Amino acid sequence: MLDKIEEVGSNKSSFYQLFGGTENIRILVETFYDVMDTDPKALPIRALHPADLTSSREKLFMFLTGWTGGPQLYIERYGHPRLRQRHMPFSIGESERDQWMYCMIQAMHSMKLDEKLMQKLAEQLYGVADFMRNQS
Numbered sequence: 001m002l003d004k005i006e007e008v009g010s011n012k013s014s015f016y017q018l019f020g021g022t023e024n025i026r027i028l029v030e031t032f033y034d035v036m037d038t039d040p041k042a043l044p045i046r047a048l049h050p051a052d053l054t055s056s057r058e059k060l061f062m063f064l065t066g067w068t069g070g071p072q073l074y075i076e077r078y079g080h081p082r083l084r085q086r087h088m089p090f091s092i093g094e095s096e097r098d099q100w101m102y103c104m105i106q107a108m109h110s111m112k113l114d115e116k117l118m119q120k121l122a123e124q125l126y127g128v129a130d131f132m133r134n135q136s
């Protein structure tokens with residue numbers, strides 16, 4: 001397992017494989033939005049999202065499945081993600097980025113993911129979350 005984690009990024013192993021496929025990505029995303037929906041620390045970013053999170057859950061699940069190296073479900077349905085552009089209508093600064101990461105890390109912890117896998121995944125996701133920032 002640890003050797004495989006080292007290989008992530010060198011294209012020999014994907015997060016998707018290490019995760020064990022779509023089922024765990026689904027659990028991660030469901031837990032992520034459950035945290036966002038209930039934890040007061042995430043209130044400001046929860047308020048940016050629609051009241052009904054069903055489509056947010058489905059889109060993030062589809063996106064992360066492809067992003068981790070699995071089937072490109074999001075691209076097949078919606079085309080190129082253009083994630084940064086899609087986030088432009090929302091004001092995202094450091095605090096929103098950190099709240100998003102907080103929800104994700106809480107979700108990873110609750111799944112008791114391998115510490116090293118979690119660290120790598122969090123590092124990569126932080127890069128994406130930081131790229132979404134459109135406020136200094």
Ligand code: HEM
Nearest residue numbers: 045048049056059060063086090092096097100128129132
């Ligand atoms: C940095 C903090 C972030 C904030 C505050 C944020 C907020 C939002 C909001 C308000 C929406 C629109 C509602 C919805 O469709 O759910 C959205 C959509 C989305 N976000 Fe984020 N987001 C952040 C970071 C990320 C990151 C890091 C990813 C991917 C790793 C991501 C993936 C997506 C996807 C796939 C959608 C759906 C896009 C679409 O097809 O409409 N977001 N986000």
